[in-house]
Amino acid sequence: MPVRARPDWEVLLAPDEAARAEAIPGGGRRNLFVTSRAAQRLIACQYTGRPARRVRVERTCDRCGADHGRPRIVGAGYDYSVAHTRRRVLIGVVARGLVGVDLDTVPEPGVPERLVARTATPDERTALSQLPPHELPEAFTRLWSRKEAAVKLTGHGLAARLDRIGVRGELALPQGDPAEDWPLSQVHLMDVRVEGHVAAIASTQRITELTARSLPAPATAATTTD
Structure with missing residues (x-):
């Protein structure tokens, strides 16, 4: 997905993420942070039905215990990975492995x-x-x-x-x-x-087929109930 200003996505961020976004000067870096973090939550909402802001994202590094490890949605039943350039964010999701x-x-x-x-x-x-x-x-x-x-x-x-x-x-x-x-x-x-x-x-596990999925509207994701 393209990186751009998405003020309507900022309401999806967890409190700590919203604070980090607020501390980043407006422009490319902030747009990238909001696009990436909110998109991960929108995907979690789509797969789990949980409200985007209530999704728990775990980033503890398995190697050293710091908060910079590969992201995981606690209890989601799927694995995912995120990559980005200054212009685009890519998120891959698998149901197994x-x-x-x-x-x-x-x-x-x-x-x-x-x-x-x-x-x-x-x-x-x-x-x-x-x-x-x-x-x-x-x-x-x-x-x-x-x-x-x-x-x-x-x-x-x-x-x-x-x-x-x-x-x-x-x-x-x-x-x-x-x-x-x-x-x-x-x-x-x-x-x-x-x-x-x-x-x-x-x-x-070897991937034999790729499916591109669209994200739900932010308003829907923000108001989904458990």
């Missing part, structure tokens, strides 16, 4: 060359080096997006060593010994088409 999503824009030429050493495995670096220069930015971004989706699924996030995670076809697999605490033997991957962006979905 775990999911991670990532959304990126293709960088300017020259950027991939600076990042590839700490992002790609040796085999991946070789494959990227053989591409024509004009194909490298998108190919690198697609590789990056797949890996980011995988580490968001596992909860590693920014702490992950992406150069120790290999992408082979539709799977993400640990390489060498990242398996320090890598919890899964494999992660399934799927590329997603999002206008103007490169996106990927990672899942613990």
Whole structure:
């Protein structure tokens, strides 16, 4: 969904989220925060029937206990993941297993060359080096997006060593010994088409079909009863 000013969505935020939104100066950052947090609550309302403001979102990190972990709706019976750029928010939901999503824009030429050493495995670096220069930015971004989706699924996030995670076809697999605490033997991957962006979905169960869903009207979500 596009990021834009959504003042009618601010009523859906929990008190702590509303306070955070109020503290962000008006503009892109505030629009992004409100769009992302309210959309997560609208989706929870759609799946659970709970009022959006009463949904309990748990963000405790399984690795360190801080409040920056992958989001979970307590008692919802589904898993979801959120990704965003400055212009768009992507939310993936699965009924079984775990999911991670990532959304990126293709960088300017020259950027991939600076990042590839700490992002790609040796085999991946070789494959990227053989591409024509004009194909490298998108190919690198697609590789990056797949890996980011995988580490968001596992909860590693920014702490992950992406150069120790290999992408082979539709799977993400640990390489060498990242398996320090890598919890899964494999992660399934799927590329997603999002206008103007490169996106990927990672899942613990192979996804065979994607369905785009619209969000309910904010007024309906705000007044739904338990």
